[in-house]
Each structure stands twice: as C-alpha cells, then as structure tokens.
Amino acid sequence: MAVYTDVSFEELEGFLAAYDLGEPHVFKGIAEGVSNSNYYLQTAKGAFILTLYEKRVEVEDLPFYIGLMEHLANAGIACPTPVRASDGKLTGTLNKRAAAILTFLQGVSLRRPAPEHCARAGAALADLHAAGASSTMRRANALGHAGWRQLAAECAGEADKIANGLKALIDDELAAQGTAWPAGLLAGIIHADLFPDNVLFMENKVSGLIDFYFACNDVLALDLAVMLNAWCFEEDGAFNLTKGRALISAYEAKRALLPAERAALPLLCRAAALRFLLTRLYDWVNHDPSALVRPKDPREYARRLRFHRNVRGPEAYGL
Amino acid sequence: MAVYTDVSFEELEGFLAAYDLGEPHVFKGIAEGVSNSNYYLQTAKGAFILTLYEKRVEVEDLPFYIGLMEHLANAGIACPTPVRASDGKLTGTLNKRAAAILTFLQGVSLRRPAPEHCARAGAALADLHAAGASSTMRRANALGHAGWRQLAAECAGEADKIANGLKALIDDELAAQGTAWPAGLLAGIIHADLFPDNVLFMENKVSGLIDFYFACNDVLALDLAVMLNAWCFEEDGAFNLTKGRALISAYEAKRALLPAERAALPLLCRAAALRFLLTRLYDWVNHDPSALVRPKDPREYARRLRFHRNVRGPEAYGL
Numbered sequence: 349m350a351v352y353t354d355v356s357f358e359e360l361e362g363f364l365a366a367y368d369l370g371e372p373h374v375f376k377g378i379a380e381g382v383s384n385s386n387y388y389l390q391t392a393k394g395a396f397i398l399t400l401y402e403k404r405v406e407v408e409d410l411p412f413y414i415g416l417m418e419h420l421a422n423a424g425i426a427c428p429t430p431v432r433a434s435d436g437k438l439t440g441t442l443n444k445r446a447a448a449i450l451t452f453l454q455g456v457s458l459r460r461p462a463p464e465h466c467a468r469a470g471a472a473l474a475d476l477h478a479a480g481a482s483s484t485m486r487r488a489n490a491l492g493h494a495g496w497r498q499l500a501a502e503c504a505g506e507a508d509k510i511a512n513g514l515k516a517l518i519d520d521e522l523a524a525q526g527t528a529w530p531a532g533l534l535a536g537i538i539h540a541d542l543f544p545d546n547v548l549f550m551e552n553k554v555s556g557l558i559d560f561y562f563a564c565n566d567v568l569a570l571d572l573a574v575m576l577n578a579w580c581f582e583e584d585g586a587f588n589l590t591k592g593r594a595l596i597s598a599y600e601a602k603r604a605l606l607p608a609e610r611a612a613l614p615l616l617c618r619a620a621a622l623r624f625l626l627t628r629l630y631d632w633v634n635h636d637p638s639a640l641v642r643p644k645d646p647r648e649y650a651r652r653l654r655f656h657r658n659v660r661g662p663e664a665y666g667l
Numbered sequence: 668m669a670v671y672t673d674v675s676f677e678e679l680e681g682f683l684a685a686y687d688l689g690e691p692h693v694f695k696g697i698a699e700g701v702s703n704s705n706y707y708l709q710t711a712k713g714a715f716i717l718t719l720y721e722k723r724v725e726v727e728d729l730p731f732y733i734g735l736m737e738h739l740a741n742a743g744i745a746c747p748t749p750v751r752a753s754d755g756k757l758t759g760t761l762n763k764r765a766a767a768i769l770t771f772l773q774g775v776s777l778r779r780p781a782p783e784h785c786a787r788a789g790a791a792l793a794d795l796h797a798a799g800a801s802s803t804m805r806r807a808n809a810l811g812h813a814g815w816r817q818l819a820a821e822c823a824g825e826a827d828k829i830a831n832g833l834k835a836l837i838d839d840e841l842a843a844q845g846t847a848w849p850a851g852l853l854a855g856i857i858h859a860d861l862f863p864d865n866v867l868f869m870e871n872k873v874s875g876l877i878d879f880y881f882a883c884n885d886v887l888a889l890d891l892a893v894m895l896n897a898w899c900f901e902e903d904g905a906f907n908l909t910k911g912r913a914l915i916s917a918y919e920a921k922r923a924l925l926p927a928e929r930a931a932l933p934l935l936c937r938a939a940a941l942r943f944l945l946t947r948l949y950d951w952v953n954h955d956p957s958a959l960v961r962p963k964d965p966r967e968y969a970r971r972l973r974f975h976r977n978v979r980g981p982e983a984y985g986l
Contacts, residue, residue: 351698356778373773373869376707379670379696388695388707390773454692454709459675550692 351377353385353400353443360389360398363442366433367449369393384561385445388452395452397428400445406561407446412487413560414438414448416480416537421451423479426556428453455548455555466579466591467598469547472554473539473575474602477568480537489540489564491623493527499626506633511647514629521622521653530615532608533567540564542571543578569609572599573616576665577624577652585651593666605667613662621656625649670696672704672719672762679708679717682761685752686768688712703880704764707771714771716747719764725880726765731806732879733757733767735799735856740770742798745875747772774867774874785898785910786917788866791873792858792894793921796887799856808859808883810942812846818945825952830966833948840941840972849934851927852886859883861890862897888928891918892935895984896943896971904970912985924986932981940975944968 355363360375374390378397385400401407414430418438421429428450430438439448458465489495500518507515539546541562548556572595580591599605605613628646635643659665674682679694693709697716704719720726733749737757740748747769749757758767777784808814819837826834858865860881867875891914899910915924924932947965954962978984 357775358778360775371870372775375775377698378707379698388697456676456679456691456694459677551690 351379351385351387352383352402353445355385355387355398355400355443359443360387363398363440363447366435366437366440367431368434369396369431369449389449390452395454396431397450397452398442398447399450400442400447402445409487409561410439410446410448412485413563415485416483416563417450417560419483419485420476420479420560423482425476425479426453426554427560428556428558453548453556453558455550457545457548459544461544461579461591463588463590463594464552465544465549466575467594468549468552468554469542469544469575469579470572470595470598471602472547472557473542473571474599476539476557477536477571477603483537485537487564489538489566491540491562491627492566493525496525496622496626497522499630503626503629503633507629510629510632511650514646514650517650517653518622518626518629521618521657525615525619525622529567530608530612532606533569533612534606534609535565535567538564538566538568538571540566540571540574542575567609567612567616569605569612570616570620572596572605573613573620574623576617577620577649580665581652581655585648585655587655587664589664589666596666610662610667613665613667614656614659617656617659617665618653621649621653625653670698670704670706671721672764674704674706674717674719674762678762679706682717682759682766685754685756685759686750687753688715688750688768708768709771714773715750716769716771717761717766718769719761719766721764728806728880729758729765729767731804732882734804735802735882736769736879738802738804739795739798739879742801744795744798745772745873746879747875747877772867772875772877774869776864776867778863780863780898780910782907782910782913783871784863784866784868785894786913787868787871787873788861788863788894788898789891789914789917790921791866791876792861792890793918795858795876796855796890796922802856804856806883808857808885810859810881810946811885812844815844815941815945816841818949822945822948822952826948829948829951830969833965833969836969836972837941837945840937840976844934844938844941848886849927849931851925852888852931853925853928854884854886857883857885857887857890859885859890859893861894886928886935888924888931889935889939891915891924892932892939893942895936896939896968899984900971900974904967904974906974906983908983908985915985929981929986932984932986933975933978936975936978936984937972940968940972944972 370391376388378386378388380386383403387398389396389398417427418430420427431449439446546559580588582588625646628644631643632646689710689712695707697705697707699705702722706717708715708717736746737749739746750768758765865878899907944965947963950962951965
C-alpha cells in the first residue's frame with residue numbers, strides 16, 4: 349500500500365480549480381488501496397479522498413464504480429460519495445491519471461472483528477443489497493466462473509511449487525463449480541470484496557463501507573460467502589461458528605435467504621474461497637520484488653476452500 | 668515515503684489505553700518521513716500523528732527531539748506538540764518500536780515557493796531561533812565538520828562514478844571548510860533541515876514547522892544557509908536573488924545578522940550544500956533497490972556548492 353503517483357501542492361491546486369471546495373488545508377498521501385494512489389484532502393468544506401487510478405481496467409469501469417457510489421450514497425448507504433466538479437463531471441485527469449474526489453469517511457477497520465462486529469457488518473451488507481436493487485447500472489463480475497478458469501490456466505505451472513496438491517485442488521474445484529451458478533439465486537449489485545478492511549467502525553458501529561472497485565452484478569449470496577470467508581475464520585484456520593451465525597442472522601433479519609440461496613451457501617463459500625485463492629496465487633506468482641505491495645499468502649484460502657469442501661451443509665455456517 | 672511498521676486497530680487501541688485521547692475515529696498510514704512510520708490519528712480530542720521510530724539513532728535522541736518540540740510549542744511555535752500519556756511519559760513502545768503521539772498540524776508544503784513564501788518561512792525561522800534560545804537542551808550536530816569527513820571517506824571510491832570530478836570537489840571543499848566554524852557566529856538550537864517540505868502553509872501563511880529530527884545545537888546562520896540552498900534555487904539551477912533577498916530580509920526584520928554572520932554566509936552556504944551533497948551521495952551509493960524510498964540526486968547539490976564557491980560575497984544572496 350503506497351502512493352504511486354506524486355502530486356505536488358501546486359498540481360493539486362490546478363486540479364481543485366475545477367471544484368468548489370476551497371483551499372486545501374491538509375493534503376497527505378495515505379497508505380491505502382493496492383493499485384491506486386490516495387490522498388487525504390481537507391478543506392473548509394470537509395474531508396475528502398483524492399484517488400488517482402493507476403490501472404487501465406479500473407479507468408474503463410470508473411463510470412460504473414463512481415456512479416454506483418453516488419447511487420448508494422443517495423440511497424442512504426454510508427459510502428464514499430463522489431464530489432462533482434463545478435461543470436458536473438465526476439472524474440477528471442491529474443498527472444495523466446484519471447482522478448476523482450470522494451468524501452472521506454471516519455472510522456477504523458478491524459483486524460480481529462468480534463461476533464458483534466460480524467453481525468453489524470452482515471446487517472450493513474443487507475442494507476447495501478437493498479440500496480443496490482434500485483440501481484440500473486451493470487458490470488459483469490470479472491472474477492466469476494470464466495475469470496477463475498483464466499487465472500487458473502495462467503498459474504497452472506506454478507501452483508504445486510507453492511503448495512503440494514494445489515493444482516489438483518484448483519482443477520477439482522473448477523470442475524465441481526461448473527460454468528454457471530445453480531438456478532434460483534437472487535442477483536443484483538454486490539460489493540464482492542467486503543473484507544474487514546473495507547468496513548469502517550466508529551464506537552463499535554458501522555460508520556462506512558469503502559472500496560467498491562470490485563463491485564459488480566452477481567448473485568447476492570456470494571457477498572455473504574465472501575464475508576464468511578473473510579470475517580469468520582480464526583488465525584489458526586478454524587471456522588468460528590458464532591461469528592458465522594452472527595453474520596448470517598443479522599443479514600437475514602433484513603432479508604431472509606431464499607431456499608435456493610441457503611442450499612447453495614456451501615458451494616458459494618467454495619466459490620468465494622476459490623476466487624481469492626486464485627487472485628492471491630496469481631499475485632504471488634507474478635510478484636515484482638521491487639513492488640511496494642507484498643503479496644498475500646494464497647495457501648490461507650486453499651485451507652478455507654478445503655474446509656468448505658468438507659462441510660455437510662449450510663448448517664455448518666450457522667444457518 | 669512509506670509505512671514500514673504495520674499497526675492494526677487492535678494494537679493501536681492497546682497503545683491508546685495509556686493516553687486520555689478517547690476512541691480512534693480515523694487511523695491511516697500516511698506517506699511521510701523517510702525513515703519513520705507515521706499514522707494520521709483522529710479522536711474526539713483532535714487530530715494527531717502517531718510516529719513509530721525505526722532507526723536506532725533516532726531512538727537515542729528521541730528525548731531531545733520530543734522535549735524540544737514540547738519546549739518550542741510552549742514558546743508559541745506552531746510545531747507538532749507531544750501528547751503526554753496519562754502517566755506523564757512522552758514516548759511509549761508499539762510493535763517493538765519507540766512511538767510518540769504528536770498533534771497534527773494543518774497546512775500544505777509547497778513544491779515551488781514564491782518570494783512571499785520564502786519571506787514568511789524566513790520570518791518563521793527567526794521565531795524558531797528566538798524560541799530555541801530559552802531551551803537548555805543540547806544535541807551536537809551529527810552532520811557537522813566531523814560528520815562530513817566521515818561521510819566523504821565512506822563514499823570516496825564511488826563519487827567519481829556518479830559525476831566526474833565529484834571527489835575532487837568534495838576534498839577541496841572539506842579542506843576549505845577546515846575543522847570548525849569561524850569565530851563570532853551565534854549558536855543555538857537550529858532546525859537544520861528546513862526545506863519547503865517542512866514548512867506548512869495555509870491560505871499563504873505559515874501554519875506550522877515540522878520534522879525536527881535533525882534539530883541540534885549549531886550556529887544559527889547555518890539554518891539560513893540551508894534555506895537559501897533549499898528555497899532559492901530554480902529548477903534550471905539558477906539562484907533566485909529575489910527569493911534570497913526575501914528570505915534574509917524577513918529573517919533580519921526579526922533578528923539582524925551580526926557582522927561575522929554576514930561575512931560567513933557564503934562559507935555557510937557552501938557548508939550546507941556540502942552536507943546535503945554528502946548525505947545524498949551516501950544514500951545514493953548505499954541505496955537498497957528494494958527500499959521503498961527513492962534516493963535524491965546528489966548532483967543537484969554539487970551544482971549548488973559550485974555556485975556558492977564562485978560568489979564574490981554575501982551580497983550574492985541578497986544581503
């Protein structure tokens with residue numbers, strides 16, 4: 349996590365001329381985000397994040413991400429709200445990068461969430477899904493069935509160098525997942541990456557959801573599966589049933605899962621584990637040692653995938 | 668500039684238990700400082716910087732740096748003010764590093780200061796010198812005559828690989844500088860690194876001076892010489908006499924230079940250029956390519972040193 353593109357005060361002033369935000373009082377590069385450059389910006393009008401988008405794919409999808417955050421914020425979700433320039437534009441260009449200003453949210457992310465935090469995050473997810481339902485924006489999940497196969501093919505030769513049997517695990521799971529979701533799963537806007545890093549708490553209440561740069565249209569319960577993976581495993585690798593139950597019941601208090609969603613939960617948890625296993629494996633294999641970001645260990649998600657492959661049914665998650 | 672030591676919310680909470688600052692509302696790693704890890708911290712009590720000191724030498728001198736900032740803040744200087752823990756301590760330990768909490772100052776540093784900014788920074792330097800006069804703290808300048816010789820010896824074999832004639836320039840200048848300052852120069856607490864990065868402006872007024880981790884006791888006019896080097900050269904290498912004059916006159920409006928200080932100004936400008944030439948050269952030669960910080964080009968200061976060696980007298984700086 350680092351700042352990739354340097355922005356001087358004078359360059360910032362030039363960019364801010366297009367906005368009605370006043371003079372910058374604070375401007376600091378912050379260590380946040382894996383592929384963007386982020387600056388904390390404070391003016392008399394409030395606190396903001398200035399993001400410079402470094403990767404091509406993000407820039408193409410920027411109208412979706414920014415438009416979605418504006419939609420969600422208007423629907424009452426505490427998420428970064430894009431600030432429009434005086435001419436109404438949501439994004440601009442700064443130091444040759446696409447750039448946007450969004451409101452800065454107070455709150456801190458937890459490294460070790462307790463069951464009550466899992467519950468509050470689960471409820472926030474249900475609110476997010478409800479708010480997304482009124483959006484007409486669409487973006488396919490680049491990390492769905494086809495995306496997994498492509499990542500797996502690109503890493504096939506390296507998997508067993510990282511852990512014995514990893515290639516077979518991935519191949520088996522890809523075969524088991526097939527090429528599409530089972531029927532009967534409700535779809536809509538999902539966050540797709542709602543890890544503890546991306547949920548802000550203040551005084552033990554959710555104060556914001558951030559990082560919508562994997563958001564897309566896909567089955568809603570996949571978001572729950574991502575969270576069960578990311579929030580409910582302990583450092584020793586064990587699944588914490590109390591946390592799982594807290595997360596799911598708080599979600600269900602706002603939207604009860606359909607029978608098909610409940611039945612598919614183990615499969616969706618496997619899919620979510622596979623998705624993070626594959627992206628971490630890809631990042632591990634393609635890691636540039638001079639990069640500012642250290643890759644995460646893919647084996648953590650191999651262990652989680654194995655756990656999900658062995659559960660008897662949805663009750664294993666606290667349903 | 669990066670965050671070297673990761674601090675989780677839970678680790679922060681443990682550290683904050685010793686302080687009376689309330690719950691953290693914001694906690695973000697920021698890209699600031701070359702060798703420390705810095706976090707922006709906000710609570711109901713205000714905005715703060717949490718610094719983890721990564722280098723041994725800094726830790727040894729920490730009582731001086733922290734004590735000095737407290738002294739200066741009490742004397743009315745807008746500088747980071749150390750926050751004492753409930754037991755009165757100014758520093759603690761976090762993730763095996765010495766750590767301190769200081770107030771966060773609003774303001775932005777300028778990449779291209781105009782003459783009016785040079786004047787305001789010069790006036791702020793005079794205020795800093797006046798406030799330092801009442802301090803009884805002492806720390807020798809590790810980057811004085813003896814320090815230069817040591818750095819020069821360590822880089823001797825590499826200098827000419829970076830620029831032809833660099834070794835001879837350094838040796839000549841070391842010989843010319845001798846082993847001590849001329850007599851009659853007023854000494855006291857100096858900042859020793861008051862580059863534009865370390866002066867914050869808000870609405871064109873100085874809102875704070877930061878980064879006291881080179882502060883020490885040395886001749887006061889050396890600080891002016893550091894600033895003439897750092898604030899008054901243009902990108903094309905030319906010395907901007909208007910900026911030099913603005914800086915010095917604003918300083919002199921608060922404290923007139925003694926005759927010996929005026930006479931020594933060219934020598935002090937050479938000394939300041941030599942100091943930054945040598946530390947940049949050392950960092951360049953010893954750069955670890957995997958490090959998160961890119962070294963600065965030493966040749967910029969070789970050019971400035973050559974300029975100072977050719978001036979006719981103090982009037983070349985606008986005196």
